[in-house]
Amino acid sequence: MHALAGLLLVVLLPAGAFALLRIGLLLILLAGLRLILLLVLLVLRLAGLILLVLVLLVLVLLVLVLLVLVLLVLVLLVLVLLILILLILILLILVLLVLILLILLLLLLFLQLLQ
Structure with a gap:
């Protein structure tokens, strides 16, 4: 049936009209393809x-993790510096105690020599 209709189109329509019909069908097909x-x-x-x-979310999370790591490193550095300062203070106190003991020993020796 469709073949007969196609044959009637070819026989009855002039060549120009058939070309226009083909172009119209192509435009409809292209419009559908364009929509798709x-x-x-x-x-x-x-x-x-x-x-x-x-x-972007992954990058923001990476930046936040890096900030937390930097803050942890800074906190650890501050703790290490505080421990070093405390150790230096303890060493200074020990040196002062040793100096005081040496002075006392020298005074004792001097007093024994005077006797």
Whole structure:
């Protein structure tokens, strides 16, 4: 049936009108393909936006982790510096005690020599 209709179109329509009909059918087909292509591009654009948001979230999380690590390192450095200062103070106190003991020993020796 469709072949008969196609044959009637070829016989009854002049060549120019048949070409115009073919061009019209091609334009309709291209419009449908264009719509499908636009839908595919829209989906790809949305997927790209979602991927971009995910990448940005990962980058923000990495920056936050790096900031936490830097803060931990700074806290550890401050603790080490405080411990070093305390050790230096303890050493200074010990040196002062030794000096005082030496002075006392020298005084005792001097007093024994005077006797």
